[in-house]
Amino acid sequence: MEELLSELNGGSDGIGLNIVASIPKPVKLRKSKNGNKYDKRRNKSAKARGEVVEVTKNDSNYSKDSRKGDAKSNNESDAKSDAKSNDESDAKSDAKSNNESDAKSDAKSDAKSDAKSDAKSNDESEDKSEDKSEDKSDDEANHDVSTNHDASINHITSINHITSINHDTSTNHDTSTNHDTSTKHITSATAKHDTSGSRSKHTLNLDNTDERSNYYSTYHARPSELDRKTGGAETAAQLSNKSTASTNIFSPTSSFADLGLHEKIVEGVTKMGIAKPTGVQVESCGVLLNGKGGTNLFVQSETGSGKTLAYLLPILHHLTVDGPTKKLKKIDRKARLKKGVTILIGTPGRVLDHLQKTESLLMALKGKLEWVVLDEADRLLDMGLGKQVEEITQHLKANSPGSGRQRDGVTWRTVLVSATVTPEIRVLAEEKIGGGKGKWEWARGKLEPKGKDETEANFESSTPHQLSQSSLTVSAKLRLPALTAFLATRVKEGKKVVVFMSTCDGVDYHRDLFNACPPIIPSAKSSQGIFGSVPILRMHGSVPHSERTTTMSQFASSPSCVLLATDVAARGLNLPGVDWIVQYDPPSETSDYVHRAGRAARAGAKGCALLFLLPSEARYLEVLKQKGMRGMKTLSLSSTLNEAAAVCKEVTKEGLRGGSGGFRDKESKKGEAFAKRVHEIMEDAVTADDKDRRASANAAKKAARSSAGEEDDDKEKGEGKGKDEIGGEILKVTGKRRSENLAFGAREMEEEEEDDDDEHVAEGKREKRREGKKGKKRGSGEEGGHTQGGGKKKRTATGTFTPKMVEFEKPKFEKPKEKNLKKKEATTGDKRKMMMQRAMDLGGMNAM
Numbered sequence: 001m002e003e004l005l006s007e008l009n010g011g012s013d014g015i016g017l018n019i020v021a022s023i024p025k026p027v028k029l030r031k032s033k034n035g036n037k038y039d040k041r042r043n044k045s046a047k048a049r050g051e052v053v054e055v056t057k058n059d060s061n062y063s064k065d066s067r068k069g070d071a072k073s074n075n076e077s078d079a080k081s082d083a084k085s086n087d088e089s090d091a092k093s094d095a096k097s098n099n100e101s102d103a104k105s106d107a108k109s110d111a112k113s114d115a116k117s118d119a120k121s122n123d124e125s126e127d128k129s130e131d132k133s134e135d136k137s138d139d140e141a142n143h144d145v146s147t148n149h150d151a152s153i154n155h156i157t158s159i160n161h162i163t164s165i166n167h168d169t170s171t172n173h174d175t176s177t178n179h180d181t182s183t184k185h186i187t188s189a190t191a192k193h194d195t196s197g198s199r200s201k202h203t204l205n206l207d208n209t210d211e212r213s214n215y216y217s218t219y220h221a222r223p224s225e226l227d228r229k230t231g232g233a234e235t236a237a238q239l240s241n242k243s244t245a246s247t248n249i250f251s252p253t254s255s256f257a258d259l260g261l262h263e264k265i266v267e268g269v270t271k272m273g274i275a276k277p278t279g280v281q282v283e284s285c286g287v288l289l290n291g292k293g294g295t296n297l298f299v300q301s302e303t304g305s306g307k308t309l310a311y312l313l314p315i316l317h318h319l320t321v322d323g324p325t326k327k328l329k330k331i332d333r334k335a336r337l338k339k340g341v342t343i344l345i346g347t348p349g350r351v352l353d354h355l356q357k358t359e360s361l362l363m364a365l366k367g368k369l370e371w372v373v374l375d376e377a378d379r380l381l382d383m384g385l386g387k388q389v390e391e392i393t394q395h396l397k398a399n400s401p402g403s404g405r406q407r408d409g410v411t412w413r414t415v416l417v418s419a420t421v422t423p424e425i426r427v428l429a430e431e432k433i434g435g436g437k438g439k440w441e442w443a444r445g446k447l448e449p450k451g452k453d454e455t456e457a458n459f460e461s462s463t464p465h466q467l468s469q470s471s472l473t474v475s476a477k478l479r480l481p482a483l484t485a486f487l488a489t490r491v492k493e494g495k496k497v498v499v500f501m502s503t504c505d506g507v508d509y510h511r512d513l514f515n516a517c518p519p520i521i522p523s524a525k526s527s528q529g530i531f532g533s534v535p536i537l538r539m540h541g542s543v544p545h546s547e548r549t550t551t552m553s554q555f556a557s558s559p560s561c562v563l564l565a566t567d568v569a570a571r572g573l574n575l576p577g578v579d580w581i582v583q584y585d586p587p588s589e590t591s592d593y594v595h596r597a598g599r600a601a602r603a604g605a606k607g608c609a610l611l612f613l614l615p616s617e618a619r620y621l622e623v624l625k626q627k628g629m630r631g632m633k634t635l636s637l638s639s640t641l642n643e644a645a646a647v648c649k650e651v652t653k654e655g656l657r658g659g660s661g662g663f664r665d666k667e668s669k670k671g672e673a674f675a676k677r678v679h680e681i682m683e684d685a686v687t688a689d690d691k692d693r694r695a696s697a698n699a700a701k702k703a704a705r706s707s708a709g710e711e712d713d714d715k716e717k718g719e720g721k722g723k724d725e726i727g728g729e730i731l732k733v734t735g736k737r738r739s740e741n742l743a744f745g746a747r748e749m750e751e752e753e754e755d756d757d758d759e760h761v762a763e764g765k766r767e768k769r770r771e772g773k774k775g776k777k778r779g780s781g782e783e784g785g786h787t788q789g790g791g792k793k794k795r796t797a798t799g800t801f802t803p804k805m806v807e808f809e810k811p812k813f814e815k816p817k818e819k820n821l822k823k824k825e826a827t828t829g830d831k832r833k834m835m836m837q838r839a840m841d842l843g844g845m846n847a848m
């Protein structure tokens with residue numbers, strides 16, 4: 001946003017606005033102790049679908065190594081929080097379920113451990129984040145690192161007009177399905193299918209021959225069997241051909257000059273290479289330029305249709321024509337702030353923080369605020385952030401002329417922007433947020449107007465019509481090879497692909513794994529990296545700002561590349577030239593599906609989107625259909641594997657040579673051989689990685705000993721056999737079967753604290769903090785009585801770290817006071833209810 005404004009504002013002919021962007025801090029991820037999040041999430045997901053999952057013994061060889069490749073952690077996602085004083089408190093998860101809950105646990109114990117873990121982790125993480133946030137000074141809170149901008153606002157003496165709330169750190173829900181890559185088998189399952197409000201129960205009985213055969217054919221089906229079941233008939237090339245560049249979003253008649261915009265703005269836009277307005281820009285200008293007496297506006301049109309300029313241009317026009325246009329050249333931040341700002345961009349938490357603490361800002365706004373824009377309004381107004389936005393509005397209203405009891409002194413107009421404005425958001429906005437005279441209009445571009453009686457969210461027209469959408473149903477065992485196959489072929493074609501995953505650790509794990517593998521594509525220039533010299537980039541909430549910038553420019557400049565990302569990249573990012581969006585983990589909300597898919601086919605360009613599903617997730621497609629996603633095609637799994645097998649001939653040959661898989665399926669014989677060999681390559685990469693770690697640990701040990709003058713007695717002690725303190729943990733790991741190593745990253749990461757980074761949850765925690773700190777020092781009478789990790793060496797997919805050893809006193813466990821206990825129960829129960837409610841509201845996966 002700031003870049004765009006600077007562009008319009010820049011050069012000698014700029015229109016002279018002072019823009020301050022206030023962006024929150026990035027989130028620090030905390031590592032946890034024992035939570036087996038992966039299983040917990042899987043179980044949660046199963047529970048959400050009404051299934052009771054009981055897992056027993058290992059399966060035949062077809063499923064034996066399903067755990068290897070596909071495994072990854074499902075830790076936290078990228079929290080983005082806006083937090084005011086508690087930036088770092090973002091929803092760290094509730095996970096802390098015990099390791100035992102591994103696939104062996106039954107439904108009952110799952111439920112119990114869930115409940116317990118919720119309670120435990122809530123309390124713990126709450127305490128931690130509370131402490132952190134308490135320690136933060138206001139100054140610190142102004143220290144921005146997160147995305148593009150950095151500016152704190154302390155001495156604003158005059159504000160010239162816009163407070164726009166930036167959506168940059170939109171909440172990133174990482175509650176999406178987490179795929180069970182366990183090697184174990186479901187032997188009984190109770191499925192609740194709730195399609196019409198009533199529940200019917202079905203218990204899967206594997207003693208029944210038919211049911212068992214159906215179960216095996218679904219969960220362990222060969223690629224061609226799966227294709228038959230799902231109707232997967234199309235190849236990626238066919239799907240790609242279904243998308244052609246379109247001028248559909250553009251206005252057939254109007255030009256920017258026709259819209260009545262200030263000539264300098266028309267000039268600026270033209271300089272940016274934008275020749276014609278889009279439909280939504282024409283409509284929006286129509287309302288906002290001429291807005292009779294303060295109409296508010298919903299801007300809802302498909303992703304990539306130019307909604308940003310749709311509101312920005314008319315607002316700039318007003319500022320240019322009505323306001324002072326003094327050029328503010330190269331002044332330092334201090335002077336800039338003294339002069340006041342014209343446009344303020346921030347996340348709700350940060351803006352609210354300033355409204356509460358920066359007196360000069362309130363004074364400067366008094367009676368002068370003209371525009372309030374909520375970009376990605378649905379995200380800003382959902383459960384977690386809605387309250388903050390409402391509070392902002394209250395502050396603004398209370399500070400306006402005519403305020404007081406009536407609170408009617410609204411001086412501004414409101415613009416709400418999103419591709420996915422839901423009916424609930426509409427009602428909320430109309431009731432609570434609206435400025436002006438409370439009248440609302442819509443700008444939808446070419447979209448058909450939605451009637452006021454609309455009650456269901458319908459995103460039918462929210463994705464670009466030229467976007468070719470498809471799904472690929474693939475068993476857990478073949479998921480990673482299928483992803484690798486798909487990417488290898490796209491990369492060979494010179495395409496740019498963005499792959500969405502649900503968690504930061506998932507992204508890191510897969511990127512590290514891909515980078516650790518030797519090239520599988522012929523004539524790949526580099527000797528390392530599964531796709532040779534083609535960059536494999538990452539983007540998530542924990543990626544530092546500098547790396548994000550580099551990633552963006554690398555993505556733009558590379559002819560072909562793969563970007564692995566969480567939902568931090570799902571909204572508001574304009575990645576140039578994206579050919580394919582892959583949703584490797586399906587999102588938990590349909591709106592997220594829309595925004596992720598919408599990173600392709602922007603501004604009329606062609607583009608494709610592919611959704612990975614497990615056989616058990618077939619009903620996800622129905623949910624998408626209900627929400628308006630129609631015309632979704634089905635990609636053939638066999639063709640995906642076979643295409644890669646043809647591209648990566650050497651790999652396939654090696655796979656066939658290894659033989660033993662018994663590739664009887666003629667239709668996917670080569671594809672399966674490719675998949676098998678890819679699995680082996682990945683196993684080798686993990687094993688080699690572990691060996692490297694072991695070697696360097698031992699080298700470090702030797703160096704330490706020799707510098708201490710000790711004898712090299714490694715041989716006596718059995719070097720490499722796990723007896724030394726430093727390498728012990730690693731060796732323990734590498735001592736396991738090779739096939740288990742690949743899944744190791746996932747298992748370790750399961751132990752890290754789940755970080756939902758979910759604003760809803762974060763808000764719940766904040767709420768509880770506000771309630772009081774009485775329950776803070778639960779259990780132990782002293783904060784910090786425990787070590788963090790107790791100095792045990794831990795290996796993660798992305799590295800090994802040794803937590804600092806901390807001397808600690810034996811914690812004094814005091815019986816919590818009864819009063820506190822009650823309070824704790826109540827708040828935990830509330831939270832649980834809130835989460836349950838949310839799970840129900842999500843609709844998507846839960847209906848399955």
Ligand SMILES: Nc1ncnc2c1ncn2[C@@H]1O[C@H](COP(=O)(O)OP(=O)(O)OP(=O)(O)O)[C@@H](O)[C@H]1O
Pocket residue numbers: 274275276277278281301302303304305306307308309418419571572573574598602603
């Ligand atoms: N009239 C136009 N002609 C050509 N390109 C345009 C036009 N307006 C905007 N764009 C470009 O289209 C891209 C998408 O614009 P923008 O990000 O505003 O879309 P959006 O509708 O807000 O998308 P999303 O809903 O995904 O946030 C940007 O690169 C922008 O510069």
